Amino acid sequence: MAEQSPAPVDAERSAEVLGRSQELIGILSDQLGDVVSVTEEAAFGVMSEVQQVDGEVEALSSLAQDLVRLSADGASQVADRTRASAADVAELVQIVTDRDSAVMDLVGEVRALDHEVDAIAAVAHATTILALNAKIEAVRAGDAGEGFSVVADEVRELSRQSAQAAESIRAGITRVTSLMEARIGSGTGTGGAGSAQISAKLESIAAAQQEAAAVLSTSVEGTRDAAGRIAGSIEALGLRTTAVLGQAQFQDMTRQAVEGVVASLGALAGQLATVAEHLRGSADAAALAQLDDAVGALRSSYVSQRQRAVHAQRTGGRVEAVTAAIELF
Amino acid sequence: MTTVMLVDDSPTMLMSIKSVLTKAGISVETAGDGQEALDRIRGGLKPNLVISDVNMPRLDGISFVREARRAGLRFTPILMLTTESEQSKRDEAKAAGATGWLVKPVQPEALMTVIRQVVPGA
Numbered sequence: 001m002a003e004q005s006p007a008p009v010d011a012e013r014s015a016e017v018l019g020r021s022q023e024l025i026g027i028l029s030d031q032l033g034d035v036v037s038v039t040e041e042a043a044f045g046v047m048s049e050v051q052q053v054d055g056e057v058e059a060l061s062s063l064a065q066d067l068v069r070l071s072a073d074g075a076s077q078v079a080d081r082t083r084a085s086a087a088d089v090a091e092l093v094q095i096v097t098d099r100d101s102a103v104m105d106l107v108g109e110v111r112a113l114d115h116e117v118d119a120i121a122a123v124a125h126a127t128t129i130l131a132l133n134a135k136i137e138a139v140r141a142g143d144a145g146e147g148f149s150v151v152a153d154e155v156r157e158l159s160r161q162s163a164q165a166a167e168s169i170r171a172g173i174t175r176v177t178s179l180m181e182a183r184i185g186s187g188t189g190t191g192g193a194g195s196a197q198i199s200a201k202l203e204s205i206a207a208a209q210q211e212a213a214a215v216l217s218t219s220v221e222g223t224r225d226a227a228g229r230i231a232g233s234i235e236a237l238g239l240r241t242t243a244v245l246g247q248a249q250f251q252d253m254t255r256q257a258v259e260g261v262v263a264s265l266g267a268l269a270g271q272l273a274t275v276a277e278h279l280r281g282s283a284d285a286a287a288l289a290q291l292d293d294a295v296g297a298l299r300s301s302y303v304s305q306r307q308r309a310v311h312a313q314r315t316g317g318r319v320e321a322v323t324a325a326i327e328l329f
Numbered sequence: 330m331t332t333v334m335l336v337d338d339s340p341t342m343l344m345s346i347k348s349v350l351t352k353a354g355i356s357v358e359t360a361g362d363g364q365e366a367l368d369r370i371r372g373g374l375k376p377n378l379v380i381s382d383v384n385m386p387r388l389d390g391i392s393f394v395r396e397a398r399r400a401g402l403r404f405t406p407i408l409m410l411t412t413e414s415e416q417s418k419r420d421e422a423k424a425a426g427a428t429g430w431l432v433k434p435v436q437p438e439a440l441m442t443v444i445r446q447v448v449p450g451a
Contacts, residue, residue: 238352241352242348242349242352243436243437245345245348245349246345246349246434246435246437246440247434248341248344249345249433249434250434251339251341251342252341252342252412253412253433253434255339256412303383303384303411303412303414304412304413305414308414323414323419325431325435326430326431326435328429328443329423329428329430
């Protein structure tokens with residue numbers, strides 16, 4: 001049995017296909033290199049944004065610590081001043097209590113004079129009775145008692161004046177004690193050394209309150225400033241995270257580019273297999289002639305300006321003009 | 330609240346753009362290709378804006394625009410967001426009824442500016 005003679009080898013066509021395959025491999029290599037560049041650029045962009053985010057988070061943390069420290073300092077200072085005020089108030093209450101107690105003792109002493117006035121009034125009354133009896137006895141004595149009668153009248157007059165003076169003193173005591181009690185009761189009493197101490201303490205309390213208010217004001221101002229900076233930092237953080245989210249688009253670009261490369265590698269493998277079969281004599285030259293233009297197919301599969309630019313750079317083709325990234329019709 | 334329908338076969342793109350829009354206070358509906366988006370519209374979905382990819386399986390973006398206009402989405406703006414940059418494709422999209430063309434990657438701020446241009450108040 002005679003062996004079947006192998007199909008004639010079309011060396012020229014085989015070399016042409018291999019040459020185009022080499023060109024295709026070069027283009028695919030460039031495309032993959034570009035994918036690596038895109039990926040690196042995107043990764044670098046993401047890293048830059050993440051670093052910025054990290055910086056914002058650190059700034060935010062620092063601001064939060066400032067805020068806590070500011071609040072703690074303010075609260076501590078206000079507490080100190082409040083304690084000082086409370087001590088002043090306690091001393092003030094003691095001063096007022098002591099002074100009122102002294103005044104009430106005085107009132108008691110003055111009221112005690114009432115008994116002495118009663119005694120004077122009783123003596124005046126008895127003297128009046130005595131003068132009346134003396135007058136009666138003087139009248140009985142006739143002419144001999146005339147002088148004594150005059151003395152009796154004078155004694156009665158002195159007795160009356162004594163009684164009047166006693167009543168005036170009693171009225172005076174009543175007015176003074178009522179007035180002192182009323183003033184203590186209404187809290188409008190004044191007194192030398194006590195008033196000076198009260199004024200000093202009130203001034204001390206007022207000063208402490210002013211200091212506390214100033215501390216609070218500073219604390220509120222600082223808190224407002226920190227809150228404003230925190231709000232700004234959070235806004236910047238939001239912009240950074242949005243930018244990071246936007247960077248994820250690179251994946252879709254590289255996916256499409258790699259998909260194109262994979263499809264082209266499949267076509268290339270098929271073409272090389274056909275050439276191999278032809279060289280082994282199991283495929284005739286017609287099979288080589290039917291091979292598609294893999295480079296042209298790759299060129300038409302591109303979806304981005306970047307892919308076309310890489311292709312043109314390798315093949316020496318025309319680089320298309322850059323079109324606007326955003327266009328509203 | 331403004332509702333935007335995102336159409337893309339890339340889950341990463343959907344997640345990326347959805348996150349950007351959601352942070353801006355926009356409600357987002359998603360579809361994995363033109364056919365799914367068309368079915369949702371035929372089912373009664375009325376978004377304020379559609380942002381669609383071009384190269385997608387089953388039904389590509391430009392065919393989707395054409396069909397969506399026929400399906401009653403006559404005046405709703407439709408933006409194409411794609412890696413595709415060929416002028417002939419842009420012209421085809423414009424003829425099909427697309428409102429604008431954005432080439433990936435688009436910066437979030439630029440995207441929001443365009444959205445506010447075509448959907449005032451978004």
